[in-house]
Amino acid sequence: MTVAAGTATAVSLQGVSKRYPGGTVALDGVDLTVRPGEFVCLVGASGCGKSTLLNLVAGLDAATAGSIDVAGGRAAFMFQEPALFPWLKVGQNVEVPLKLRGVAKAERRERARELLHTVRLTDVVDKRPHELSGGMRQRVALARTLAQDASVLLMDEPFAALDAMTRDALHDELERVWSERNLTVLFVTHNVREAVRLGDRIVLLASRPGRVIEEFHVDQPRPRRLESPDVAALAGRVTERLKEEVRRHVS
């Protein structure tokens, strides 16, 4: 397997398979190409290998076969849990990736403030994570992810633990940051409506072994609303296809 810099595409997986040491084949021959600036949502039944795929693209684990190329050679990862360091102030949390890259202290401070401004959190730089709401903590996590300065963002159900209103607000934020910064996003979710709300393209994975079974292009104008009839209609089609796949497994 290679994780190398590429230019034509932002992320490319060719024939990627992953067999875990216990014998589970989590992915089997996955081909997927993501264009620079594209927002791709991965959906599929529980255990179909979505997190495995993101981990491989992030370079956190190695594929058993196939090749993975990421433009610029690396991607930034954001998880469902904000995973902030509780003993550090908000600003210091955002500074962590900058510190790891050896950015000098004054510049780090300045960049952290800018990034917090980007996610509309300017007044909390000196607070500790426990003083913030769940939505605010995820915004800090997004700012810290952006501090990694990668053009490819990998997001593993980043809003799944949030209430509906906070999630709506975070959808708006993410969409704005994505388009302002021309990011490429690979976004895993269980929530099909969320995938239609955010994605340019929805990639459906089937399980045992995980592979791509269908793709849906979302050509509805942005910003979309979760509750809009068009979003609901496409979400219905995607869900129907997912159910078919689940039925195939139980029959």
Ligand SMILES: Nc1ncnc2c1ncn2[C@@H]1O[C@H](COP(=O)(O)OP(=O)(O)OP(=O)(O)O)[C@@H](O)[C@H]1O
């Ligand atoms: N470290 C591991 N060792 C062994 N098997 C694993 C490991 N991680 C995942 N698996 C197995 O690989 C398969 C795919 O798991 P993965 O977590 O990638 O799926 P997922 O689609 O993200 O699931 P979910 O939607 O429930 O989060 C599952 O059968 C899982 O049990």
